[in-house]
Amino acid sequence: MGSLGPYQRKHKVAVVGSGNWGTAIAKIVAENTAANSDVFQEKVEMWVFEEDVEIPKTSQHYDPAQTSPQKLTEVINRIHENVKYLPGIPLPANLHASPSLEETVKDSTILVFNLPHQFIIKTCEQLKGKILPYARGISCIKGVDVSEEGINLFSETIGKTLGIYCGALSGANIANEVAQEKWSETSVAYDAPTLDSKAPTPQRSPNASQTDLVQFEHKDTSGQFSRVKLQALPSEYPPVDHAVLKTLFHRHYFHVRVVNDVAGVSISGALKNIVALAAGWVDGMGWGDNAKAAVMRVGLMEMVRFGEKFFGATIDTRTFTEESAGVADLITSCSGGRNFRCAKLSVERNQPIGEVEKSELNGQKLQGTLTSAEVNKFLKKQGIEDQFPLFTAVNRILEGKMSVADIPSHIER
């Protein structure tokens, strides 16, 4: 893998976040930097929210002499395992855990974000001014931030807050299965910032401190373009393009397809959770495989319609129907995902889904119910609920205004 060209500098990669999925992605990234040391510095920094942990007796690293709790970062760096969030999975030795956000991102040209939704803004605020101004990001955070006013992709929120370009990674990926190196696929979306043809062509900067600017066309949810100024990556680095990103994320057990469509990849990951609720209810009713496939089909169509309507020309509808982040993630989520399971149980037990959520998820929250409410508010404000009959039916059922038995007649076209 030495074909990416002769550049003076290598990319330094940092992973911001170290939960279940964060650690699984950090493992992949560190395996790939080690295998491609012509492009990447081998060592990968991973930011860990520091906490005290105890190594369980079942672990091969359990030491009876060690009686006091230890720092999670120290454990990860000593035994190369995230005993708290990804137990039992050996991590590469070149993956280094750090409790300091600032240390983690220092000199890094590629930042991989993998945090719970509620920490994104706060973490980005802390990172302001600490990152290289020409760094590039990839957000592995599923979902989007929908309000009455509009839809914000998390990759956009990160990019805007930090003043960098940020793409997205999403797919049919259950973290533990990926960590165990069971084969899966994913989608990386990255629409590389380009030189603005209307501005005087800037020279590629020969050193990192220079501030030649590029402009790139940034899409908002109205389908309009706006221009955002970004700093060019110095020319001594290999350009961050689809080939470099494939090299960074692709493994023999984790197949990557890189596309341009950040919006499609991101909104798929949010909307499929609404569909999974409907599929779970229908399955819970005992209506059989035909009916479940029918709601999934209608859901997929509404995902496509939503993308076309609110991201206009910037979206590629094939993202929904042909990429892992689209149809494949929808299928996985409607097979055994938590939204599907809780919805199914709520019908079988004749319990509100909120109660199932409490009893089954140990305090974690269902994404589907949140997304459904947000998307419905947005659609209602636009006055187009009727164009999305399945999404609307899901929200009405959650609000207790409709019953699951009414789904077929409601979505009939």
Next chain:
Amino acid sequence: MGSLGPYQRKHKVAVVGSGNWGTAIAKIVAENTAANSDVFQEKVEMWVFEEDVEIPKTSQHYDPAQTSPQKLTEVINRIHENVKYLPGIPLPANLHASPSLEETVKDSTILVFNLPHQFIIKTCEQLKGKILPYARGISCIKGVDVSEEGINLFSETIGKTLGIYCGALSGANIANEVAQEKWSETSVAYDAPTLDSKAPTPQRSPNASQTDLVQFEHKDTSGQFSRVKLQALPSEYPPVDHAVLKTLFHRHYFHVRVVNDVAGVSISGALKNIVALAAGWVDGMGWGDNAKAAVMRVGLMEMVRFGEKFFGATIDTRTFTEESAGVADLITSCSGGRNFRCAKLSVERNQPIGEVEKSELNGQKLQGTLTSAEVNKFLKKQGIEDQFPLFTAVNRILEGKMSVADIPSHIER
């Protein structure tokens, strides 16, 4: 439902075939002719391959005084139940079973075909000259006939043999679930023959015996058009169009979408069985939901590619990704269909799939293995096996030349 216009004559509908799926469709059709007597004659004839049957003791129609076997047609017409092929399902009283092909189709303007593959040609040969020359057909027979030379849709085979136009019906439809009126969806494909603009505009025939001709553009597998002469439907009948077909097939539990794309609807129904084999193997390996969704995604892409390649401009790729006959039927088939189940068992038992087929299917044959071999022969002749890595992998595994464990690396792009 009296809005289809004032025509002097009503359509007479016949169903050719009375197996499990044939009887379920005949039930729907008869329910709809009864409910729409402005467009259709109420009575629907169904051709039944005559045989002797005994009514089981568990049936409410069991009569201990009746000791000798009875004719299936007589039983159906007396107790309104197909005790042999769709037991336990009440059939409408206006559905009449006939042992005579000729009597069944006499004066019928709409012929619904629902036969096992191996009887299509023979039955159509027997029907030659017995049908109205301006009748129209709908084939509910899943699959296509692929050979080294090309791909024939069953609807085309029927149409050519009888000299009529024939559309297709296919979807995520498990016959017993449809018969029980569990909600499902289906796709009806019908590209209505049109007047040839290059020929002198024919007058609509005022009576049935007149032979004004229309020409319509018939598609062969090379994507070329050829012209076929067809007889125009006399103008005293409502035209057979999407509205009439929806009225004939749509029920509150059986949602119909009518499209033009006969080829897409037909080849989806064949190719999805190849994908279901791969999904079954992967599931049998215990690789998890991510992996299963990945082969389904790749399979759906190859279905689209196959359609684009061999049916060119005449196919609408949205049939695969948005219609019940496409993605929904794929999902159902990869959930619990027989190709999926037998493939899964073959991995779990470490048995060739042919042995599983024998032990599990009571003498019935898997469609997926047949279709895989046929499609592979065709792709090989065209020299493009490598453009369809999943289809090719499935065939190699069936031939014992590749192992299931090699699927991920084989389909890696």
